[in-house]
Amino acid sequence: MKLAVVVQRYGAHINGGAELHARYVAEHLGRHADVDVVTTCAVDYVTWRNELPAGSERIHGRTVHRFPVDREREPRQFARQSEVVFNTRHSEQDELAWLESEGPTSRSLVGYLRTHRDAYDFFLFFSFRYYHAYHGIRAVGPRALLVPTAERDDAIGLSVFGPVFRGVRALMYNSPEERAMIGAASHNDHVPGVVVGVGSDIPEGPDPSRFRSRYGIPGPFVIYVGRIDANKGCPELFEFFLRYVRQHGSTLSLVLIGTPLIEIPAHPRIRHLGFVSDEDKFDAMAAADLLIMPSYYESLSMVALEAWAMGRPVLANGHCEVLKGQCLRSNAGLYYESYEEFVEALRSIVNNRLLADALGRNGREFYRRHYAWPVIEGKYLDMLRRLQADDESGTPPHVIEPAAGWLARRRRALPPARERLAELPSGPVRQGDH
Numbered sequence: 001m002k003l004a005v006v007v008q009r010y011g012a013h014i015n016g017g018a019e020l021h022a023r024y025v026a027e028h029l030g031r032h033a034d035v036d037v038v039t040t041c042a043v044d045y046v047t048w049r050n051e052l053p054a055g056s057e058r059i060h061g062r063t064v065h066r067f068p069v070d071r072e073r074e075p076r077q078f079a080r081q082s083e084v085v086f087n088t089r090h091s092e093q094d095e096l097a098w099l100e101s102e103g104p105t106s107r108s109l110v111g112y113l114r115t116h117r118d119a120y121d122f123f124l125f126f127s128f129r130y131y132h133a134y135h136g137i138r139a140v141g142p143r144a145l146l147v148p149t150a151e152r153d154d155a156i157g158l159s160v161f162g163p164v165f166r167g168v169r170a171l172m173y174n175s176p177e178e179r180a181m182i183g184a185a186s187h188n189d190h191v192p193g194v195v196v197g198v199g200s201d202i203p204e205g206p207d208p209s210r211f212r213s214r215y216g217i218p219g220p221f222v223i224y225v226g227r228i229d230a231n232k233g234c235p236e237l238f239e240f241f242l243r244y245v246r247q248h249g250s251t252l253s254l255v256l257i258g259t260p261l262i263e264i265p266a267h268p269r270i271r272h273l274g275f276v277s278d279e280d281k282f283d284a285m286a287a288a289d290l291l292i293m294p295s296y297y298e299s300l301s302m303v304a305l306e307a308w309a310m311g312r313p314v315l316a317n318g319h320c321e322v323l324k325g326q327c328l329r330s331n332a333g334l335y336y337e338s339y340e341e342f343v344e345a346l347r348s349i350v351n352n353r354l355l356a357d358a359l360g361r362n363g364r365e366f367y368r369r370h371y372a373w374p375v376i377e378g379k380y381l382d383m384l385r386r387l388q389a390d391d392e393s394g395t396p397p398h399v400i401e402p403a404a405g406w407l408a409r410r411r412r413a414l415p416p417a418r419e420r421l422a423e424l425p426s427g428p429v430r431q432g433d434h
Contacts, residue, residue, distance in 0.1 A: 001033040001384065002119065006136055007126040008104055010039035010066075011052070012059055015275075016227075017302060018149040021198045022126040025147070026062050028199070028377050033384075036120070037064040038112060040104045040132070047072050048104035067109035077101050086154040086417045092409045095160045105131045114139040122384060124172075128164060129155045137164055142397035145383070147172045147196075150182060151297040152321065152426065157417030162186045167400025170383050172196045174300035176429035177322045184424045190398065194383060197300050199373040202309045203279070208287030211280060215273060220350065221253040222315075223288040225281060225303045226295075228260040228272075233294030233317055238265050240294075240342045245269050248343070252350060255288065257281055286310055289356065290349050298322045305371050308332050308363025313349050313356050315342075325428030332363030 007022035014020070026035050037059075041050040048069045056065050081098040084090050109132055113123065117140040125133040128148040137144040146168045150156055165171070165186035171193040173179040179195055182188065212218060222241075228234050241254050242265065256264065256272045257280075264272050276284070285291065291307040293316040301323055304314045314333035316323035318341070327333035334345040349356050369375070390397065403409075 001121050001388070003029060003033050003035045003384075004038050004113075004116075004120045004123045005029075005035060005126065006038045006109075006113065006123055006132055008040060008130050008132060009042055009045060010037050010059070010064055011043070014043065016045060017300075018127045018147075021147070021149065021300075021302065022124075023060075024198055024200070025124065025376075025380070027060050028373055029380055030062055032377065032381055035062055037062055038109060038123075038132075039064060039066055040106050040109060041066050041068050042104050046075075065112065067106045067112060069104040069106050071103075071105065073103040074101065078103075082154075085158060088416055089412055090414050090416070091412045092160060092404055092414065094412075095158050095414070096409070098158070099131055099134055099160070102129070103131065110135045110139050117141070117143060121388065122169070125168075128161055134160065134164060137168055138400060138403075142169055142399065144168045145170045145172060145387075147174075148178065148182060149174060149299045150178050151299050152177075152181060152421070153297055154417045154421055156181060156185055156424075157420030159414050159420075163401040166191060167398065169387050169397060170194075172380065172383065174198070175322045175325060177325050177427075178299050180429060181424055181426075185420070192383065192386070194379055196376060196379045197305070197371055198302060199371050199376045200302060200306045200309065201278075201373075202306065203282050206282040206286035206310060208283060211283035211287045214280065215271070215284075217253065217255065217271060217287075219251055219253060220289050221255045221271075221287075222290050222292050222346070222350075223255045223257065223284055224292050224294070225257045225285070225306075228256055228258050228262060228264060230262055231295075231297070233296050234262060236317075237292060237294035238270070240339050242267060242269075243339065244343055244346065248347075252289070252346075254292075255284060257284060282306070282310065285312055288312060290315055290346075293317060293320075293323055295323070296320050301326065304333070305367055308360075309367040309371070311360035311364045313359035313363065315345055315349065321426055321428045325430070328428055328430050330363055330366035332359050332366055334359075 005026040009019045029035050041052045042048040043051040049072050050068050054066050054068050078101040081101045084094050085098045113136045122143050123140045124145050126147045166188045173195045174197050253269045290313045293304050296319050316335045318324045318335035318337040324335050327335050336342040336345050
């Protein structure tokens with residue numbers, strides 16, 4: 001079987017959520033099929049500047065085809081287009097203009113997909129909201145599968161994505177909450193779909209003492225791993241943690257691993273380590289009392305799954321329905337929706353070793369049952385074989401709805417995407433399929 005993984009950025013040094021997810025899937029499916037990667041020359045997800053050479057290269061055994069981005073993102077134009085489609089009555093043409101302004105726009109990438117559609121059995125597109133997925137899915141037709149990586153944000157309320165969710169051959173969801181949200185937005189019950197998520201390459205023997213010695217952190221600490229950004233809830237995390245330290249005289253420290261996009265408070269109890277090796281990351285997680293996930297918007301938290309795989313409890317932002325649902329289904333984490341709840345949940349885990357150990361054991365079992373790589377690989381392979389069998393039997397696949405005509409695209413009849421999002425049901429799924 002010949003597969004193509006199509007994603008906005010790709011590389012051994014690119015560790016964004018969807019991009020790392022795509023790389024893991026490409027590498028693990030490469031054990032069972034011939035897998036190429038199709039991507040852009042961009043590294044930075046804000047500018048989409050071309051930083052890597054166009055052409056083909058090998059990364060971890062996979063052939064990667066790179067195509068240039070037509071132009072960098074212009075932030076003010078993107079902000080204007082976002083205001084139009086998210087907050088005002090608008091047209092389909094406005095949404096397509098938003099898609100182009102968001103980037104990364106690469107017509108040569110889509111052209112490669114169109115001319116090479118018969119060279120691959122299936123294409124796995126990552127991240128529904130980008131140019132390569134919207135136009136690439138239309139270019140390859142019934143060979144397209146989608147891994148949406150959809151968060152509960154305004155983009156899910158845009159009308160142009162409904163035909164995509166209804167027109168792909170299958171969807172590989174990150175969580176039951178994502179599946180429910182996309183189903184309510186697009187009415188795509190006829191499309192095969194399965195909740196898969198993603199695994200991680202967990203080391204055999206993480207060493208907490210090695211981490212403590214290397215970074216000089218002797219006392220108890222909690223850890224945050226990821227992009228240090230307002231969109232990830234980091235300002236609130238800093239506020240809550242420092243307020244907790246002041247009010248309760250705690251000796252706890254907060255260790256941060258990741259690239260900062262906002263200023264980090266200068267405080268002796270906050271240690272920023274920057275970007276570290278996988279060995280150091282897993283050593284740090286093994287040494288921590290717990291992992292904190294403060295994000296309001298996630299389609300799946302890979303780092304929470306990694307913490308659970310290592311038997312560490314998680315404290316999550318309960319305003320994120322995906323994180324809350326993961327805590328409820330795993331019984332391996334607590335969640336908060338206010339400062340007071342943050343304090344009580346944090347103290348409950350840190351001061352109660354029996355509770356912390358029980359949450360950690362539950363997390364390890366939850367990961368083993370649902371997110372270990374044999375489970376993930378099996379779900380992808382089962383879906384691909386099912387679709388391949390349908391093709392061999394002559395079962396006609398459904399086709400994506402044709403694009404609207406010139407006049408229909410310009411009719412300002414679409415409601416603000418923010419209003420559509422607000423109408424969708426929300427909340428965690430307590431007993432979801434995996």
